[in-house]
Amino acid sequence: MQQKLNLYNTLTRKKEVFEPLHPPMVGMYVCGPTVYGEPHLGHARSAVTYDVLYRFLKSQGYKVRYVRNVTDVGHLENDADEGEDKIEKRAKLEHLEPMEVVQHYTNIYHEELRKLNVLPPDIEPRASGHIIEQIEMIQEILNNGLAYEANGSVYFDVKAYNKDHNYGKLSGRNIEDLLGNTRATEGQEEKRSPVDFALWKKASPAHIMRWPSPWSDGFPGWHLECSAMSRKYLGTTFDIHGGGLDLMFPHHECEIAQSQASNSHTDAARYWIHNNMITVNGQKMGKSLGNFINLSELFGGTHETLEQAYTPMTVRFFILQAHYRSTLDFSNEALQAARKGYTKLMNGLNILKKLEYPEETEALAPDEKLNQELLKLTEDCYRGMNDDLNTARTIASLFNLLKKINSLNLGQISMGQLSRGTFDTVRDTYQELVTDVLGLQEEPLGDMEEMLDLVLQFYKEAKENKHYDKVDTIRAELKKQGIVIKDLKTGIDWAYEE
RNA sequence: GGUAACGUGGCCGAGUGGCUAGGCUCAGCUCUGCAAAAGCUGCUACAGCGGUUCGAAUCCGCUCGUUACCUCCA
Numbered sequence: 001m002q003q004k005l006n007l008y009n010t011l012t013r014k015k016e017v018f019e020p021l022h023p024p025m026v027g028m029y030v031c032g033p034t035v036y037g038e039p040h041l042g043h044a045r046s047a048v049t050y051d052v053l054y055r056f057l058k059s060q061g062y063k064v065r066y067v068r069n070v071t072d073v074g075h076l077e078n079d080a081d082e083g084e085d086k087i088e089k090r091a092k093l094e095h096l097e098p099m100e101v102v103q104h105y106t107n108i109y110h111e112e113l114r115k116l117n118v119l120p121p122d123i124e125p126r127a128s129g130h131i132i133e134q135i136e137m138i139q140e141i142l143n144n145g146l147a148y149e150a151n152g153s154v155y156f157d158v159k160a161y162n163k164d165h166n167y168g169k170l171s172g173r174n175i176e177d178l179l180g181n182t183r184a185t186e187g188q189e190e191k192r193s194p195v196d197f198a199l200w201k202k203a204s205p206a207h208i209m210r211w212p213s214p215w216s217d218g219f220p221g222w223h224l225e226c227s228a229m230s231r232k233y234l235g236t237t238f239d240i241h242g243g244g245l246d247l248m249f250p251h252h253e254c255e256i257a258q259s260q261a262s263n264s265h266t267d268a269a270r271y272w273i274h275n276n277m278i279t280v281n282g283q284k285m286g287k288s289l290g291n292f293i294n295l296s297e298l299f300g301g302t303h304e305t306l307e308q309a310y311t312p313m314t315v316r317f318f319i320l321q322a323h324y325r326s327t328l329d330f331s332n333e334a335l336q337a338a339r340k341g342y343t344k345l346m347n348g349l350n351i352l353k354k355l356e357y358p359e360e361t362e363a364l365a366p367d368e369k370l371n372q373e374l375l376k377l378t379e380d381c382y383r384g385m386n387d388d389l390n391t392a393r394t395i396a397s398l399f400n401l402l403k404k405i406n407s408l409n410l411g412q413i414s415m416g417q418l419s420r421g422t423f424d425t426v427r428d429t430y431q432e433l434v435t436d437v438l439g440l441q442e443e444p445l446g447d448m449e450e451m452l453d454l455v456l457q458f459y460k461e462a463k464e465n466k467h468y469d470k471v472d473t474i475r476a477e478l479k480k481q482g483i484v485i486k487d488l489k490t491g492i493d494w495a496y497e498e
Numbered sequence: 499g500g501u502a503a504c505g506u507g508g509c510c511g512a513g514u515g516g517c518u519a520g521g522c523u524c525a526g527c528u529c530u531g532c533a534a535a536a537g538c539u540g541c542u543a544c545a546g547c548g549g550u551u552c553g554a555a556u557c558c559g560c561u562c563g564u565u566a567c568c569u570c571c572a
Contacts, residue, residue: 033572042572049572076570086570171567177500178568244572275572276503282564287571321521322511327504327565334510337522344521347535380519384512392512396520406536410529 003379003386005060007240008325010248010272011170015388018271020239026062027238028054029230029269031247032124034071035105036086038294039112041278041315041330042244042285048316048439049275049324049389050242051118055437056385067233068121070109072102073128073209074201075222085219088208098209102126112295115312117439123233127225131211134220134228137262138199138213146261150190152202152216156257158195165260167195170272171249197254199224223254230268231259241269245276275324280305282329293330307332310339313443317342320391320438341395345434346442348402351409352430357423358415367417374422377401378429385437394433401430452483456492459485 005018020026030050033043050068057064075086091098110120127134138154141147146161147154158167162175178195202216203209210217230238236259243252252272259268277284280291293303301309310318318338322328377400384393405426407413415423434440445451455474462470475485479497486493 031572034570040572044572046572171501173501173568180500246567246571249567250569277566277572279565284566285571292571318510326511329510331510333522337510339522341521390512392521393519396512399520403537410536412537 003382005056005386006388007271007273008388009270010274011267011270013172016271018239020062021237021270024061024063026057026064026240027234028057028064028066028240028242029226029234029238030066030068030121030241031226031243031251032068032070033105033109034075034086035102035109036075036090037105038296039105039109040285040292040294041298042292043109044112044116044295044315045278045319045324045328046242046244046275047113047118048116048319050273051439052320052391052437053240053242053273053389054119054121055439056389059432059437065123065234066121067123067125067230069226069229070102070106070124070126071222071225072099072106072126074220074225076201085207085209091208099128102128108296112299112312115295115299116316117312117441119439125229125233127220127229128209130225130229130232131213131220133232134224135200135213137224137228137231137258138220140262141199141258144261144263147199148192149215150192152218153190153198154200154215155191155196156199156254156261157192158197158257159193161257161261165257167257168253170253170256173249173253197221197223197250199258223251224258226251227255227258227262227268230255231262231264236264236268237266238269240271240273242273242275245274248274276327278330279327280330284327285330305332308336310335311443313440314339314342316438317345317395317440320440321395323388323390323392325388341399342440345395345398345402345440348398348405348430349434349442351405352427355405355409355427357418357420365414365416366419370413370417371419371422374401374404374418374426377404378425381429381433385433391438394438398430398433401426405430452494456485456494460492463487 006015007018008015028050030046033039050066054064054066072087073085076084085098087098087101090096091101094101096104113120138147141156142149142154145157147156158175161167168174168178175195179193198221200213200215200218200220202218207219209219211219230241241252241255256267259266279285280293283289283291285292293305295315297303297306298310298315299312301307314335315338318335319328321338321341377397380397381394381401384390384395384397387393404413408415408418418426455478459471459474462468462474478485478494482497483494484497486495
């Protein structure tokens with residue numbers, strides 16, 4: 001495949017050819033969730049987006065180290081002021097240890113992502129497990145004169161930093177605008193400037209989650225964990241940093257500032273990737289709007305805006321049918337359409353399993369034009385992926401390919417019109433992209449017990465009609481599945497074979 | 499208020515100077531015991547107004563509308 005992957009880099013605001021720093025190794029860091037609540041559609045979009053990037057890079061032969069963190073400390077209700085820690089607030093509410101909250105929601109997050117066929121990252125570090133690394137980084141920034149201590153807390157000195165660096169280079173802001181727009185917030189007396197952000201916060205006496213540091217018993221600022229952990233596992237400069245568009249400012253901006261101000265002196269990542277938001281009725285799903293749709297509600301059909309339950313693969317397909325940098329509007333109609341599209345793609349997968357190129361028929365009536373057309377379609381599939389992970393285009397091309405596969409299956413196109421090479425390319429492309437790269441897999445069929453009842457019904461009829469050959473066949477086939485039929489006086493039943 | 503982005507056919511959603519995106523829906527045809535699936539055909543759109551150009555949905559300007567970030571959020 002001589003096509004090259006292009007990625008849109010927020011840092012440069014344009015699509016760039018992806019060239020890893022140390023091929024074939026690729027280092028990739030993605031901002032994971034703060035585990036204080038149920039995972040929702042937005043988490044799914046982010047996870048699926050970077051899962052596809054991860055899968056695609058691997059399919060292209062890269063050796064990827066994928067790090068996705070779990071934020072379990074330091075994420076305050078309000079940034080860098082006197083807000084409560086999200087985790088701790090939840091813990092108090094539910095009368096739990098903060099780490100119980102963390103574990104609980106981390107487990108659910110993992111479970112839901114597994115349903116969505118999202119591969120686990122290679123390393124999943126937690127902020128609370130990297131306090132030492134974070135303290136070290138703060139010390140570096142202090143030593144470099146770009147942070148200051150105030151009453152046991154340490155703040156990043158944005159104005160000082162901005163003298164030699166560009167604070168706002170990622171999100172396209174400038175410090176004057178920021179200063180002009182910062183609203184007066186209470187409890188910020190310690191900060192020299194409203195734009196400064198916390199690297200370390202001194203804990204109030206009531207605060208449970210606290211660690212010793214040179215400055216105070218306290219906890220690290222939210223932005224710091226990502227800088228410290230990405231550096232620890234991927235180095236001072238790595239290839240890809242991903243996350244939601246809403247994290248661009250201030251979170252990612254601060255990450256870059258911290259990395260530059262520390263002894264790393266880098267932007268941390270070379271390609272900064274941002275996925276767009278999910279909207280509901282044209283409005284962003286947001287905490288303050290209270291219009292979140294949790295994944296459990298989606299899979300269970302329990303949310304009030306849902307007309308029905310949607311399976312994880314329907315949701316995955318729905319996400320992939322849009323480009324990751326576009327907002328994706330949620331609606332029942334769109335999900336239902338996604339369901340059908342998904343099943344269509346799966347039917348194609350099943351057809352391909354059964355289709356074989358006949359051994360002896362080596363292109364009886366080769367149709368050069370058709371072969372060319374099919375090969376072009378397979379290239380289109382990859383062209384979509386390479387063009388900034390445009391899964392929407394890839395899926396469109398896969399549907400075009402699927403039409404031909406269906407025609408082949410129905411004999412509207414004969415196998416002899418294709419060369420073996422064309423057929424293999426078509427099959428391999430379809431299978432690889434659908435299952436390995438897009439990560440779409442078959443979902444279990446309906447109720448197995450109901451199907452079994454149907455078989456038992458046929459068994460009963462066969463027996464009544466004394467079609468003993470059929471009776472024997474049914475028994476034998478079911479036995480292969482580990483099921484035995486029991487002819488009881490009271491009726492017919494089944495049991496697991498012991 | 500500051501800064502961005504977007505406005506595509508009944509719905510969703512790609513594209514981006516000239517060539518059919520695709521999915522869903524709807525109508526018709528082929529196939530078919532009936533149906534379904536599949537294939538084929540049709541519904542041929544790019545907010546409005548100007549401009550650049552041989553040619554614009556695609557570039558530029560203005561107008562209208564929507565949204566996002568600037569505060570917690572993936």
